[in-house]
Amino acid sequence: MNIAIDGPAGAGKSTVAQKVAAQLGYVYIDTGAMYRALAWAALEADLDLADESAVADLLRENRIYLRRNGGSQQVFWNEQDITGLIRTPAVSNAASIVASHGQVRAQMLNLQRQLAAEGNVVMDGRDIGTHVLPDADVKIFLTASITERAKRRLTELTQKGHSATLAELEAEIEARDKRDSEREVAPLRQADDAILVDTTGHSIEEVVEQLLDICKKSGD
Ligand code: CDP
Ligand code: CDP
Secondary structure, three states: OEEEEEOOOOOOHHHHHHHHHHHHOOEEEEHHHHHHHHHHHHHHOOOOOOOHHHHHHHHHOOOEEEEEEOOEEEEEEOOEEOHHHOOOHHHHHHHHHHOOOHHHHHHHHHHHHHHHOOOOEEEEEOOHHHHHOOOOOEEEEEEOOHHHHHHHHHHHHHHOOOOOOHHHHHHHHHHHHHHHHHOOOOOOOOOOOOEEEEOOOOOHHHHHHHHHHHHHHHHO
């Protein structure tokens, strides 16, 4: 069984996907981390993010590797562990720019399908139910109000010692959701057969329970 979880920024996808995977004994695959890794490397190399061939070549000539580390996931760019470097607002923004390129998405699609080839994965992103795993057994579209999503990000960044305001984060998330939804290749969209789960006002535990329930019912 494969489970696809899509939705906008800050909906709680990675947090709940990881817990659902742990409960089911499945492998968790964070596709956003792959776009973030490429964006981080493109920023490091000082590439023009809008230059599709340059960014696609960078991905082709290097290796992104996801490694499980207990309940969480480590992200490597070649031999370098960049897990702690890819969650900044600058990388978020750059990720959504590099993710708009068709040549980049085609390579990512191949990598992601290879990762899911053995089955029993929980994969989260923007286009998993619509493009990467269109035959997934369970498809969830996770969302929450923009204010709640920005508040969650604010708490997260503050805990890590970064400073930001709620208004800044709302603007950043809105701009990114807009770009992700309006791009030509594999835009952020709820698959026709996905179940919509609005997490506004719901704790992580409640959402995890709800998702496990949906998985259980689909397996019955
Ligand atoms: O992956 P995505 O951007 O959709 O969201 P995330 O990174 O999993 O979650 C963003 C933040 O919201 C994390 O700090 C979670 O702990 C928090 N969260 C929450 O407070 N309540 C939820 N129901 C889900 C996530
Ligand atoms: O955690 P958050 O939801 O903020 O972002 P993420 O899931 O780490 O994804 C970062 C960016 O990568 C998104 O804004 C998208 O532009 C891109 N992305 C994508 O295009 N397709 C995916 N399957 C996953 C991420």
